Amino acid sequence: MATKLTPLKRSGKLEKNEWHPLSWNDFEVNQLPPYPDTEKLQDVYERLRALPPLITSWEIEALKEKLADVASGNGFLLQGGDCAETFDGCNAPKIVNHLKILLQMSFIMIHEMGTPVVRIGRIAGQYAKPRSKDTEVVDGVEMLNYRGDLINSFEPNAEARQPDPERMITAYNKAALTLNFLRALSDEGFADLQHPEQWELDFMKNNSYYKEYEEMVRSINKAVSFMDTITPNQFNTLHKVDMYTSHEALNLYYDSAQTKQVPRKSGWFNLSAHMVWLGNRTRGLDNAHVEYLSGIKNPIGIKVGPPFDRDDILRVIERLNPTHEAGKIVLITRFGVKEVEKDLPGLIRAVNREGFPVVWSCDPMHGNTFATSNNVKTRNFDDILDELRATFNIHRAEANYLGGVHLELTGDNVTECVGGANGLNESGLGRNYETYCDPRLNYEQGLEMAFLVAREWNASYKS
Ligand code: PEP
Ligand code: CO
DSSP states (O other), X not given: OEEOOOOOOOOSOOOTTOOOTTGGGGSBEESOOOOSOHXXXXXXXXXXXXXXXXXXXXXXXXXXXXXXXXHTTSOEEEEEEOXXXXXXXXSHHHHHHHHHHHHHHHHHHHHHHOSOEEEEEEBSSOOOOOOSOSEEEETTEEEEOOOOTTTSOSSSSTTTTSOOTHHHHHHHHHHHHHHHHHHHHHHHSHHXXXXXXXXXXXXXXXXXXXXHHHHHHHHHHHHHXXXXXXXXXXXXXXXXXXXXXXEEOOOHHHHHHTEEOOTTOOXXXXXXOSEEXXXXXXXXXXXXXXXXXXXXXXXXXXXXXXXXXXHHHHHHHHHHOTTOOTTSEEEEEOOOTTTXXXXXXXXXXXXXXHTOOOEEEEOOSTTSEEEOTTOOEEEBHHHHHHHXXXXXXXXXXXXXXEEEEEEEBOSSOOOOSBBTTTTBOGGGGGGGOOOSSSOOBOHHXXXXXXXXXXXXXXHXXXX
């Protein structure tokens, strides 16, 4: 349902049609329920706007340069993390495990593919969720749906489900704490995280490619310790790991409050994350989310899945990147294993015909969600892999470069997706099912996926 929000008061005189961080407020807004208390909203907005940025404009520019390399076939993007980050999940073990799984997956890819890997977490701000329905009925009571900790509470009572602007301040604080720890770990904790004991491989033992896998991990560790021993100060990347953050730019109040100009640079930067993305449900050309994103300098992801109109996608890309800047747009396709053959080839041709320099990334998660007979939301590892494989094959057949994957995953041993080497089945899902939204790959499934992505990439592109 589209909702027209009550406009916030703005200061300063504005040209008609001029973009500014709140110009989206004149457009139709989807997936953002109105805050009941607009005065409180206004107050929170001002307080949030006054807080310091979480990241810097030069980090955003560095990421854009790396993505420009990926777009031209040099490098690979690994983007991953929770479907919905939670405030309670802002703790040391979860953050360490997130960094660990992304790092280890990236090592596998670098080692196997021989290409640089750009790591972007769905982290430090991924607190807002689009939902297919506005309300749900719990124990006979109708209430608003949970839309992520940034907006309302998961707790199933009508009061707790009301959108509360104060949550934006909590989200900012949690994002800052998360980022602070991530930065510290990336600076100093790297050697520890790549230590052989940190690789948990036993689950692969029954798998046909276990030997190959074990050999690869041994070889990664050998390479790292060799370089570390002989040239400890030259291989800076071994001591400092680049890790970028991203979230869906869904709660536009949160994102626009942190959208700022910086000294000696033109334009506006969303300083709450390095990259933000436009969801599959909010990408209407004339809607608020596209308006907001059209004015910021960050790299932007665009999710594309059914239902979609090819020309609309082209127009959105043009609107968000009229100068065809390389590294600006990451096109994240999420068609599902059943639709990908039908939908992807035409989109690749259309985008290339227009000469848009996008990074093509595959999200094999969101088109492959289903409910078990017990009504548990899950995904099958084989469907995920099959969509990925089909996506590689289609790009190769179109002589196009698939430069990234976008995964929902965690470094924890959850049981949310079925399948994979450890053979989790539907009856095992209840063991450790934690997600508040979509099912994620666990630590083992993530490592296995990295290995399989590298295989597919090599089959498509290794010369
Ligand atoms: C998501 O990435 O969690 C999400 C909601 O994706 P999409 O917009 O592709 O459905
Ligand atoms: Co999701």
